Amino acid sequence: MEDKASRDTDPSISRVELSADPADLFVILYDLLPEERFCGNEAIDWFQNSTVRGFADHICKQVLRTGRVTERLRGEIAREIDNHAHRGMFAALVGLDWALAAANPFSPAYDESAMSSLRVRYVLHGHLNNPRETTGLLLPRCARPGKVVSEWEHKADFFGVHRVTRSDCDRIRLERIPSRNDPGFTAGETVSVGAVPVLQNYDDLVFEWPRRGPGRRYRISPSKDLGDRFGEVIENLRESGAEIGVLPESTVSKLLVPRWESRLRELPKDSRLRWLLLGTGPVEDTNPPPNRAVLVDCRTGETILEQDKMAGFTLTADLAEQWRLPGGPHRGPAREDISRGLDITVLDSSLGRLAVLICEDVKQAVPWAAKLQALGVSHILVPLFAAPIQRARAQWERQAAQRCVEEFGAWVVLSNSLAVGAQWDTPPYLEPGDGFNCAVVGPPERRATTYTELYDTQLCRADSAVDPSRVHYRNGTPVTAEDGMPLPLPSVRAGWADTEPTWAEADEEPDWGEAG
Numbered sequence: 352m353e354d355k356a357s358r359d360t361d362p363s364i365s366r367v368e369l370s371a372d373p374a375d376l377f378v379i380l381y382d383l384l385p386e387e388r389f390c391g392n393e394a395i396d397w398f399q400n401s402t403v404r405g406f407a408d409h410i411c412k413q414v415l416r417t418g419r420v421t422e423r424l425r426g427e428i429a430r431e432i433d434n435h436a437h438r439g440m441f442a443a444l445v446g447l448d449w450a451l452a453a454a455n456p457f458s459p460a461y462d463e464s465a466m467s468s469l470r471v472r473y474v475l476h477g478h479l480n481n482p483r484e485t486t487g488l489l490l491p492r493c494a495r496p497g498k499v500v501s502e503w504e505h506k507a508d509f510f511g512v513h514r515v516t517r518s519d520c521d522r523i524r525l526e527r528i529p530s531r532n533d534p535g536f537t538a539g540e541t542v543s544v545g546a547v548p549v550l551q552n553y554d555d556l557v558f559e560w561p562r563r564g565p566g567r568r569y570r571i572s573p574s575k576d577l578g579d580r581f582g583e584v585i586e587n588l589r590e591s592g593a594e595i596g597v598l599p600e601s602t603v604s605k606l607l608v609p610r611w612e613s614r615l616r617e618l619p620k621d622s623r624l625r626w627l628l629l630g631t632g633p634v635e636d637t638n639p640p641p642n643r644a645v646l647v648d649c650r651t652g653e654t655i656l657e658q659d660k661m662a663g664f665t666l667t668a669d670l671a672e673q674w675r676l677p678g679g680p681h682r683g684p685a686r687e688d689i690s691r692g693l694d695i696t697v698l699d700s701s702l703g704r705l706a707v708l709i710c711e712d713v714k715q716a717v718p719w720a721a722k723l724q725a726l727g728v729s730h731i732l733v734p735l736f737a738a739p740i741q742r743a744r745a746q747w748e749r750q751a752a753q754r755c756v757e758e759f760g761a762w763v764v765l766s767n768s769l770a771v772g773a774q775w776d777t778p779p780y781l782e783p784g785d786g787f788n789c790a791v792v793g794p795p796e797r798r799a800t801t802y803t804e805l806y807d808t809q810l811c812r813a814d815s816a817v818d819p820s821r822v823h824y825r826n827g828t829p830v831t832a833e834d835g836m837p838l839p840l841p842s843v844r845a846g847w848a849d850t851e852p853t854w855a856e857a858d859e860e861p862d863w864g865e866a867g
Contacts, residue, residue: 367432369425373414374454374469374479374489377447381506381514384440389506394441398509403442406431410446415453418465448510454479455491455511457538457703457846477527477699479512488515488525493538493703493846494729494760497794499802507725519725522693522718528700532648532655534594534625536701536845543623543840545593546789547584549577549602549630550768551816553677556601560678561688568688569666569678570640571601571736572633578610583817585614589622591819593840595702596649599768599788600710600736602630603645615649624649628766631660631709631734633689642689644707644734646698659692660709661718674738674775695719703729703762703846710735713751713763724759729846731755735767738775739786742810742824749808752792756806762793762843769816787812789820791841809841 367383370376388394397403413424420428431439452458454469473479473491480489490513503509536542550556555577559570588596603611611629618624627649633640642660647653664687671681698705706728712719713733733752740748752763767788789811799805808827811820821838822830832838 369420369428370484371420371422371425372481372484373418373420373447373450374472375481375484376420377444377451377512378480378485378487378489378514380440380444380447381510384437384444384506386506388437388441389504389509394506394509395502397438397441398445403438403445406439406442407446407449410443411449414447414450415463415465418463418468420447444510448512451479451489451491452511456701457491457493474527474530477525487517487520488726489513490515490699490704490727492727494727494794495798496724496758497756497760497799497805498758499799499805513725513727515725519722521722522695523722523726524694524696525726526656526696526698528655528698531651532653533700534702538845540845541842542595542702542845543591543593543842544764544791545588545591545596545624545819545840546764546766546811546813547588547596547598547819548767548769548788548813548816549580549584549598550770552770552773555816556770558677559688560685563688567683567685568639569685570633570688573602573604573607575604575606577602578607580817581607581610581614582617585618585624585627587818588624588627589618591840592623593819594623594625595843596624596627596819597732597764597766597789598628598630598734599766600631600642600734601768601770602734603632603634603643605634605636607632608634608645612647612652615647615652618649622649626655628707628732628734630766637690639688639690641692642687642709643692644709644732646707646732656696656698656705656707658696658707658709660687660689660712661692661695662711662715663687663689663691664711674771695723697723697726697728701845702843705730705732707732707734709733710737713755714747716751716754720754720758723761728759729761730843731761731763733763733765735765737767737771739772739788740765740767740790740810742785742787742827749790749792752790753806756792756794760794762791764841764843765790765792766820769813787820787823789813789841791843793843796844811841 428443453463453466469479478488492511492513555574557572557574561568627647629645631642631644634643644658646656648655666685668681668683704727708731748765755761755763772786787810791809793807795804795807809822810824811822813820822841830838
């Protein structure tokens with residue numbers, strides 16, 4: 352029980368206008384509840400308090416009956432806030448959060464007709480709150496940070512929705528996928544991924560070294576002849592049973608996009624392949640062009656997400672020599688000659704909340720990491736043009752993926768080509784058989800309790816440039832094939848949602864009776 356002195360520190364909370372809309376009321380109260388209350392044990396004690404949880408349960412039941420916060424219930428909440436200040440506010444938030452779980456399309460456990468208007472609002476507009484009443488966004492949760500925790504530490508951790516402020520939305524384009532393009536995955540479902548290298552060696556690429564002033568630049572584009580193997584790539588993806596295809600960097604251009612689309616139209620109706628990330632490349636005639644990723648719906652042929660590379664990679668002379676890139680001798684650093692993107696597109700779907708980050712973007716994390724964490728991004732596709740991924744040690748790309756698992760709880764698909772590995776000057780620390788062109792890193796199926804089980808890591812290799820990558824190691828253990836069967840494809844899990852921390856235990860909850 353808070354004393355009078357603590358209540359008097361913020362008298363405005365007892366005079367706030369309470370909305371009848373559950374999502375808007377959550378936003379109002381959430382923004383008023385100070386983060387400082389979560390720095391110690393206060394919020395943890397509140398959550399485990401039987402009176403708090405009893406009032407939260409009472410609010411949840413009443414909201415689920417009507418889909419609204421009735422005038423009578425608003426009066427009860429106002430009195431609770433007036434009597435107990437931030438603790439009362441927290442109790443109301445917990446109850447609203449539990450009720451809002453019924454409006455979460457990622458949740459398989461609820462079907463409350465009274466919350467249908469909020470579900471429709473979310474499906475149509477991509478947010479639970481009404482932007483005419485409250486700023487920013489309120490989104491269902493589909494992932495939790497994968498770090499080891501025994502008790503939640505931050506305000507956002509306690510709830511099954513994401514409060515996204517107006518500043519969090521800056522430079523983010525959140526889009527809700529149309530139903531015709533949504534595969535309809537269910538929460539927790541295993542989704543197979545086909546990562547095809549496409550690029551066999553440097554003959555599949557065009558390297559340019561344009562000069563602008565004293566500096567050196569480089570461009571890497573796919574050869575126009577690369578399109579000759581597109582049909583085989585797509586057919587192999589179909590035969591593998593992959594549901595999502597992910598291709599590497601430098602596999603698409605303005606000339607090649609129509610050839611990809613033409614081949615996709617040849618897919619039979621029984622194909623399981625739903626989405627294909629065509630990789631990246633210069634898809635516009637601008638000078639310099641963007642390095643753009645294109646994600647398409649394989650059944651409709653529609654482009655459902657585009658993403659421009661935001662962080663150009665500076666190529667050093669020693670790395671260019673090590674990779675044996677054409678255009679030498681290499682002297683001094685060379686800047687990637689692209690028009691960089693400024694915004695990240697996040698796609699809401701039954702898979703979860705999806706983003707595409709291109710190679711260096713996933714490493715240069717500071718500008719976007721907090722925003723993607725605020726939005727609750729659950730899946731990240733990363734096309735690469737890089738040296739082979741190693742098993743013996745986690746290098747920059749796996750380290751970046753692991754950071755996404757810890758901070759967001761996201762699944763990260765790293766998809767590389769064979770081009771660099773086919774020709775680079777192999778360093779002595781790369782053991783025979785230790786090169787991989789795909790890695791999938793995600794949270795373990797159960798919440799991690801030790802630091803040795805933080806990541807579910809699948810290391811994958813393709814037999815050729817047109818074959819999907821197969822899992823050779825999972826969590827350090829070799830994967831063996833069943834008799835007569837190929838090694839499995841890598842996989843991710845569709846987004847999930849939980850309504851409350853599993854560590855919470857409360858005393859017997861009081862009966863709050865019925866409210867009209």
